[in-house]
Amino acid sequence: xxxxxxxxxxxxxxxxxxxxxxxxxxxxxxxxxxxxxxxxxxxxxxxxxxxxxxxxxxxxxxxxxxxxxxxxxxxxxxxxxxxxxxxxxxxxxxxxxxxxxxxxxxxxxxxxxxxxxxxxxxxxxxxxxxxxxxxxxxxxxxxxxxxxxxxxxxxxxxxxxxxxxxxxxxxxxxxxxxxxxxxxxxxxxxxxxxxxxxxxxxxxxxxxxxxxxxxxxxxxxxxxxxxxxxxxxxxxxxxxxxxxxxxxxxxxxxxxxx
Numbered sequence: 012x013x014x015x016x017x018x019x020x021x022x023x024x025x026x027x028x029x030x031x032x033x034x035x036x037x038x039x040x041x042x043x044x045x046x047x048x049x050x051x052x053x054x055x056x057x058x059x060x061x062x063x064x065x066x067x068x069x070x071x072x073x074x075x076x077x078x079x080x081x082x083x084x085x086x087x088x089x090x091x092x093x094x095x096x097x098x099x100x101x102x103x104x105x106x107x108x109x110x111x112x113x114x115x116x117x118x119x120x121x122x123x124x125x126x127x128x129x130x131x132x133x134x135x136x137x138x139x140x141x142x143x144x145x146x147x148x149x150x151x152x153x154x155x156x157x158x159x160x161x162x163x164x165x166x167x168x169x170x171x172x173x174x175x176x177x178x179x180x181x182x183x184x185x186x187x188x189x190x191x192x193x194x195x196x197x198x199x200x201x202x203x204x205x206x207x208x209x210x211x212x213x214x215x216x217x218x219x220x221x222x223x224x225x226x227x228x229x230x231x232x233x234x235x236x237x238x239x240x241x242x243x244x245x246x247x248x249x250x251x252x253x254x255x256x257x258x259x260x261x262x263x264x265x266x267x268x269x
Contacts, residue, residue, distance in 0.1 A: 038248070052078075126194045127169055128264040132257060134174035135236055135243050144238030145178040146188040146218050148201070149268050153229035155190055162187060162201035169194050178236075188221065188233075204228055206249065222246045232267050 059074035206224035222233035227249035
């Protein structure tokens with residue numbers, strides 16, 4: 012009965028690749044207003060395909076023109092998401108063997124030292140007790156050199172005293188973000204892109220919006236200490252990562268940056 016269906020290995024591969032593409036699109040848009048726009052476009056596309064199958068030519072032509080003519084509008088609406096998607100695809104810097112190996116996770120111990128997540132968390136705890144505001148950006152596979160250039164360069168191994176001195180309220184280095192790469196502080200007073208997501212609660216200030224902004228545009232993760240409450244936030248992929256206790260936060264950090 013199913014002899015009319017011509018199903019080959021390439022069809023299976025095609026379906027698998029489309030599924031992977033849709034998964035990454037959803038992952039990029041999850042938690043943003045853009046996800047609602049994407050769902051609306053997907054519904055219009057499905058209706059268009061149904062009208063083609065049912066040979067409803069007039070409605071099919073209208074929806075077809077609507078979809079084809081809206082490509083430029085879609086690029087404008089999804090410019091941030093498209094940029095992040097292209098960054099994710101082209102994240103490997105083939106001109107740098109070190110970054111290439113780091114991206115592939117090969118020989119990692121030979122090319123870079125693991126970020127000391129225990130020291131980071133202990134420093135954040137100390138800053139939290141004194142309600143000292145802090146924003147730490149942990150570089151992963153996307154290079155943050157374009158952000159490092161906006162701040163003051165540094166090359167110091169991460170330790171608790173260093174982080175406390177950087178974010179001390181009277182320190183000239185406390186303003187802005189600190190970027191950590193391979194367990195070294197590489198820049199302080201860094202200016203980060205601020206997220207324009209309207210879904211972010213108004214109680215969060217510029218420090219939170221900056222952390223969300225950089226995690227939206229790159230795969231970096233952020234540790235943030237609130238100046239008002241002393242609460243430690245962990246931000247990844249433009250979202251607040253919830254955790255029950257410091258042990259769980261430690262596990263999340265180890266998983267993401269090592």
